[in-house]
Amino acid sequence: MSGPREQVARGDLAFLDEGTLASFIRERRWFGAKSTEVVGAHVLAAVPLGSSPALCASLVEMRLEVGTHHVYQVLVAVRDAGDDARPGDAIAEGDGWRAYEALDDPDVVVEMLRMMRGGATVAAGEARVEFRALPGLPQEIAPPKELTRVASGDQSNSLVVLDGELVVKAYRRLEAGPNPEVEMLKFLEAHGFRNIPALAGWYAYSGPPLDATLGLAYHFIADAEGGWGLALQDLETGGDFFQRHAEYLGEVCGQMHCVLASDEQDPDFAPEPTSTETLALLAATLDDQVGQLFEQIQAREDLAQAVAPVAGRGEEIRERLRELSKVEAIGRKIRAHGDLHLGQVLWTGSDWVVLDFEGEPTRPLPERRRKRSPLRDAAGMLRSLSYAAAVADTRGIAGAGAWEAASRAAFREGYLHATAATGLLPAGRAAMDKLLAFFELEKAMYELRYELGHRPDWVPVAVRSMERLLDRAWEAAP
Amino acid sequence: MTSTRPVPRRVRRQWFERDPLWHKSATFYEVSVRSFYDSNADGIGDFPGLTEKLEYLEWLGIDCIWLLPFYKSPLRDGGYDISDFYEVHPDYGTVEDFVAFVEAAHSRGIRVIADLVVNHTSSEHPWFREARSSPDSPRRDWYVWSDTDQRYRDARIIFIDTEASNWTWDPVAGAYYWHRFFSHQPDLNYDNPEVQEAILDVMRFWLDVGLDGFRLDAVPYLYEREGTNCENLVETHGYLKRLRTEVDRAYQDRILLAEANQWPADVVDYYGEGDGDECHMCFNFPLMPRMFMALRRQDARPVLEILDSTPDIPEICQWGLFLRNHDELTLEMVTDEERDYMWSEYAKDPMMKLNLGIRRRLAPLLDNGHDEMRLMTAILFSLPGSPVWYYGDELGMGDNVYLGDREGVRTPMQWTGDRNGGFSRADFARLAIPPLMDPVYGFQAVNVEAQLRNPGSMLRWIQRFIALRKQHPVFGRGTYEPLRPANPRIFAHIRRLEEDIVLCVHNLAQSAQAVELDLSEFEGMVPVELLGGAHFPPIGTLPYLLTPGGRGFLWFRLQRPQ
């Protein structure tokens, strides 16, 4: 007799009705096309990984409107319906069995870590899943006493923590090519950068329809506090945490860039000169986006009041972008974090740790791996400090302006100190200020667009933040 | 079996989602390495230079680069005279530079195909040198020899401006050798199984390295048979089937794109039989001159008629659509009368003619008319097929008719208004081909840097347009349904892919026109203009009235009422 358990253990998911699968995925937080119509779901590949519980890694195609699709990783496990353990969200249930998403199942996570430990490669026809260990992985993988979910900041991944020691992160939406996160963490670790969680292992898929990193494991930073929360706390309580630690944060970010720029031999990381077009191409793209953004703003009658302070200022932004993109020296391009902000740093009590090296998840993978001016990261952090201040501002908290100016200045100081004399940054203060201002404007547009699309409640913050940026002459930065 | 040569280094990673139909929704960009960007200041463009400029092509939205021949060559025919299939011409770098380029392109989501000349070699190729050296040479039979120049007399001469015969006497060999193109390009003898294998080896070598396919140069002429015109022979098709079988057997998602400058009914044979067992793509040569004709006559009929006479092609196949390329605008596949018309309209100066064509770029052909360039681009992008864009035309670059042969349309890419147009840091005198410097088309007036800053420039427009086309798979994969309104100045048609329906209306006239379209099939649907998103009145039972401006066009998505 062969039921779903045996089938899953063989890598056969035919028993899952495609409609059921489609609605299961559509309701996940990590499903990235919520506003789009789903035409159907289809299992593209399923590689069996174990039998207790029956487990397979699958790639599922979500067919969207005509001719487009997304590919998602779903870990499918099946247990007997009578099994005491009922972990994870159910995908489907039948006569005596229950199929569920398996990342919440401690047995499954342990099995996957053990496969990393053993360097397993599992093949099913043309498809293959490889597990690999890195030095951070414990020799013995003991079943955890506790398995907790961590909310993914980007909402595009799933994270679980084992006993407050190890994090396993699974990427959901898959794109062809290696995810930058494993690549970046490996490189940083190998080149001696300590302010990151130690990498423990990863697993990846190759075969039809694409080669992709599926996930990774790294150390959990216990008892640490997130930078964003600390900033808000500072603002709300009139605290001086950032006054004391923003400069060091800048130094850590600067050191990270120095390390990322330190290997001329590795073509994936070797710094490159910035070509004459680099900034002009970005400026042209942003110029078009300003148009779209302000059309979008105009169309949002529900938010008319919230957007009023910037509604008429599109031309001004375009003008400023044009002005700022006329820089003679740009410095060098390097692999960078790509999505650096306060939500991506933790304070351990004595040090900063930088997290999440996969870049902005809304951008296509090739773009996330692109080499860029490191100042784009620095601008991201500056913007984030301003964003926190804008939150305080919209809540009527006094002193946000002074806090913003002081923490920005401190961060900047630390960053410039760490990167001085590396040749990474353009020579001359004027060129650097211009570039920073340019990237901040880019970020501010991204924020406003993001809030309009995802968090209308936050639109006033993005607007306030954009307004303050525009009102500040860039020469006077920070 | 893979290539018998050791492969230098393979592209390491797989950057693409597998998709055997990728070519159906791709935008191609044809580039001459020689003329794109010079990274080492020797006056000649090279692979490291092209690699540096990938960010530009990625921004532009290019899916696949088509490289003109980059192999070792005496360069007497722009590299179409290959003297070693396994070497990169030293002017452009090394095989290692080439691999690095392909790898960099892939990591930006851009595929790369390259020209492969299968019909002939350079007379300097060691194969030919051996062949001519002695009748007993093992390579003798790799080429086509004859004691007389009277065989295959029904084969036309293609390069009529330079060649008097397809036979040339070789005093070393003491025999005539056959060549369909220049006399320094002897044709390979495909009746010889060793030649068939040798070319397969070449193909495997570059596919092993990581190339995504080939543009097969001059495919109709591989075999010769007495009493025929020696074009499109069944043996030639047989060999292409063999190439294809090998590609399908050993590789994934690689394509063959045929250059077969033939009438529609003959071109489609190069897709092969059944589901398509020869080339994945063929250029649509007959279409292109008729687009120019339609524009000049302000009359859609030449385009409609050629599309009507174009047979359907297998599902996995695709047309390569182009306005201009590195060759002359060829007028082989038009009637004599049409050719005279084209010459009189588009080549007023006899310098502009070459063989049976016109050696000019897009912008000068259209008198630098920006509306005309946009209209022609819109028509091209609206048709079933994948657009193949010629480098520099996105800027409206010009040509230099005073340069010999087709060099005039292969001048350096114009990056900036600075020295050498930003193409090279070499002394001007060292440049392989001088950049354009005339007041209208020269690099001071026309360059990437300036156009990037100008939201209304041709470059910025093309970039947005490529992005728009990419958002709608219907353009690559949908049906083509001509509408044939009474007003002949309007070229209008429907593209349809399942629920995705697009209406394209182009006005070939210089003045605004009114046109009534029979859209009764779509009654109740709302046309939404694609560029700006404006909603037009819903389609009713009466003919739908539109009034496009002179040389204007309107593209709509037909939306079901909410």
Ligand SMILES: Nc1ncnc2c1ncn2[C@@H]1O[C@H](COP(=O)(O)OP(=O)(O)O)[C@@H](O)[C@H]1O
């Ligand atoms: N190693 C870790 N130690 C402690 N907390 C972590 C660690 N990794 C992630 N987190 C927490 O989980 C959140 C999301 O992690 P992140 O790597 O940013 O995932 P995502 O890319 O899905 O947002 C972080 O903001 C942080 O609060």
